[in-house]
Amino acid sequence: MSGLVVTLLVVFAVAGLLRWWRPTWYWLTFGATFAALRVLVRYSSVMDACRLTVPPSRWRMALARFANRPISQPRVPRLLRLRPTRTGLVLRLKLCPGQDAFDVAAATDRLRHSFVMYRVMSQEVRSGVVELRMTGYDVLKRVQMPSKVDRASMRVPVALREDGSVHYRDYRAVPHALTIGATESGKSVYLRNLVAELAKLDVALAGIDCKQGVELFPLARRFSALADNSDTAADLLDALVSRMGGVYQLIRAEQRIAADVPDAEIAADIWDLPDDLRPTPVVVVVDEVAELALVASKDEEKRRDRCVTALVRLSQLGRAAGIYLEICGQRFGSELGKGITMLRAQLTGRTAHRVNDESSANMAFGDIAPDAALAAIHIPPDRPGVAIAGDSTGGWSRIRAPHISLRQVVNVCNRYAHLTPDLPELAPFRPALPHSAKAPAPAVETAPTTV
Numbered sequence: 260m261s262g263l264v265v266t267l268l269v270v271f272a273v274a275g276l277l278r279w280w281r282p283t284w285y286w287l288t289f290g291a292t293f294a295a296l297r298v299l300v301r302y303s304s305v306m307d308a309c310r311l312t313v314p315p316s317r318w319r320m321a322l323a324r325f326a327n328r329p330i331s332q333p334r335v336p337r338l339l340r341l342r343p344t345r346t347g348l349v350l351r352l353k354l355c356p357g358q359d360a361f362d363v364a365a366a367t368d369r370l371r372h373s374f375v376m377y378r379v380m381s382q383e384v385r386s387g388v389v390e391l392r393m394t395g396y397d398v399l400k401r402v403q404m405p406s407k408v409d410r411a412s413m414r415v416p417v418a419l420r421e422d423g424s425v426h427y428r429d430y431r432a433v434p435h436a437l438t439i440g441a442t443e444s445g446k447s448v449y450l451r452n453l454v455a456e457l458a459k460l461d462v463a464l465a466g467i468d469c470k471q472g473v474e475l476f477p478l479a480r481r482f483s484a485l486a487d488n489s490d491t492a493a494d495l496l497d498a499l500v501s502r503m504g505g506v507y508q509l510i511r512a513e514q515r516i517a518a519d520v521p522d523a524e525i526a527a528d529i530w531d532l533p534d535d536l537r538p539t540p541v542v543v544v545v546d547e548v549a550e551l552a553l554v555a556s557k558d559e560e561k562r563r564d565r566c567v568t569a570l571v572r573l574s575q576l577g578r579a580a581g582i583y584l585e586i587c588g589q590r591f592g593s594e595l596g597k598g599i600t601m602l603r604a605q606l607t608g609r610t611a612h613r614v615n616d617e618s619s620a621n622m623a624f625g626d627i628a629p630d631a632a633l634a635a636i637h638i639p640p641d642r643p644g645v646a647i648a649g650d651s652t653g654g655w656s657r658i659r660a661p662h663i664s665l666r667q668v669v670n671v672c673n674r675y676a677h678l679t680p681d682l683p684e685l686a687p688f689r690p691a692l693p694h695s696a697k698a699p700a701p702a703v704e705t706a707p708t709t710v
C-alpha cells in the first residue's frame with residue numbers, strides 16, 4: 260500500500276515538475292490524455308451550456324408525439340474528429356442546421372472555461388464544418404519550436420502562433436514585409452531568428468543596419484553585403500537596383516517565348532529559369548529603417564530620396580528578380596516624408612510588436628486589419644517578442660519568436676558561411692572580415708572580433 264502511495268507521489272511530483280519546466284512534455288505525457296477524456300465525457304453537456312445546440316427536428320418531434328415518447332434532446336454539433344497535437348487538441352465539428360461559424364466563434368471563451376483549456380480558437384474548414392484549435396498551456400510563455408518543421412525553398416519558420424502552429428515567413432508567397440514595434444519590443448530578436456533560418460538556405464543576404472551595425476555586423480560572415488550608415492546604404496540600394504536590371508535582362512534572354520514552347524515553360528521570374536541559370540535570390544534586411552528617411556540638411560535630402568526611391572523600386576519590381584525586402588523600424592508613417600506610404604503599400608507581410616500608441620499600430624494594420632492594430636497596443640511590456648502578424652487577406656494572429664542570443668545567431672552564420680555567395684554587383688559592400696569569408700566549411704564558433 261505504501262509502495263502505491265510513493266509511486267503516486269512520484270508521478271504527481273514528476274507531472275508538476277514537467278508542467279512548470281517543460282510544458283510541452285507535460286502536455287504530451289499527461290495533459291493531452293486528461294484533456295481528451297474531459298472533452299469526450301463532457302462534450303454534450305458543455306455544448307448545451309455554451310448554447311451550441313439546436314432543438315430537435317420537426318420530424319423527430321412528430322415521431323415522438325406519434326409514438327407517445329418523450330421529446331428527444333436538443334441536437335449538438337457532431338464531433339467528427341479529435342486530434343491531440345503537441346500543444347493542445349483539435350476538434351472538428353459538423354454544425355447542426357441553422358448554426359453558423361460565428362456561433363462557435365462567439366462561444367470560444369465559454370468553451371475555453373468549460374473544457375479547462377488555455378485558449379480556444381475556431382476556424383471554418385468548409386461549409387458546415389468548423390475546427391476548434393485548443394491549446395492546453397500558454398505556448399507563447401517560453402517558446403519552443405517543434406523539432407520537425409515543414410521547410411521549403413524560401414519558406415522559413417520564425418515564430419510560434421498562439422494556437423501552437425508554426426509561423427512561417429514565405430518569401431515566394433509574401434515577397435516583402437514590414438516589422439514595426441516600440442524600442443525593446445523584440446524586433447531585433449525576430450530579425451535574428453529570421454537570419455538564423457535564412458543562413459541555412461541557398462540565398463544571399465544583404466543588410467542595412469544604421470545602428471552603426473551593432474545588430475548585423477557580427478553576422479558578417481553570412482552576409483554578401485552590409486551597410487552601417489545611410490550613405491553606404493544608398494549606394495548598396497542602388498547596386499541592388501542595378502542587379503535587378505541585370506536579372507531582368509537574363510530572364511528576357513532565357514524567356515523562350517517561341518510558339519512551340521509550352522506556356523508553363525515560359526520564364527517570367529527567376530523561379531521559372533532552369534536551376535543552372537537561376538540567379539541567387541537576395542533577401543535585403545533593413546533594421547531601423549527610419550534612419551534612412553530622416554534628414555538634417557539639404558544634402559541629406561538627396562541621399563534620403565535615393566534610398567526611398569530605390570526601396571520603392573525594389574519593392575515594386577524586385578519579386579520576379581528574386582530580391583525580397585525585410586524592413587524593420589519603430590515607426591513607418593507618412594511623417595517620414597515622400598514615398599514612405601507608397602513603399603509601405605508594397606510591403607504585404609505585416610508584423611507589429613508592442614507599440615505605444617494607436618497611430619503606430621495603424622502604420623502596420625490600419626489599412627488591412629483594424630482589430631489587429633488594437634491587439635498590438637495591448638501586448639504587455641513584460642512580454643517582449645510577442646507580436647501580431649497579419650497579411651493582406653485581413654487575417655492575423657499573435658506570435659512569438661523563440662529567444663535567440665546574438666552569440667547563437669553568430670554561430671549559425673559562421674557555420675553556414677560557406678553558403679555566402681559572391682555577387683559581383685554587391686562586391687564593394689562585402690564586409691571586411693578577419694579571415695576570408697569563404698572560410699572552410701567546419702564551423703567557426705566565434706564572432707569576428709573586428710569587421
Ligand SMILES: Nc1ncnc2c1ncn2[C@@H]1O[C@H](COP(=O)(O)OP(=O)(O)OP(=O)(O)O)[C@@H](O)[C@H]1O
Pocket residue numbers: 440441442443444445446447448449589643644645659660661662663
Ligand atoms: N522572443 C523573445 N523572447 C524572449 N525575450 C525577448 C524576445 N524578443 C526580445 N526579447 C527581449 O527583449 C529585449 C529587447 O529585444 P530587441 O533588442 O529585439 O528589441 P528591439 O525592438 O529591437 O529594440 P530597439 O528598437 O531598441 O532595437 C531583448 O534583449 C530580449 O531580452
Ligand SMILES: [Mg+2]
Pocket residue numbers: 446447
Ligand atoms: Mg533593435
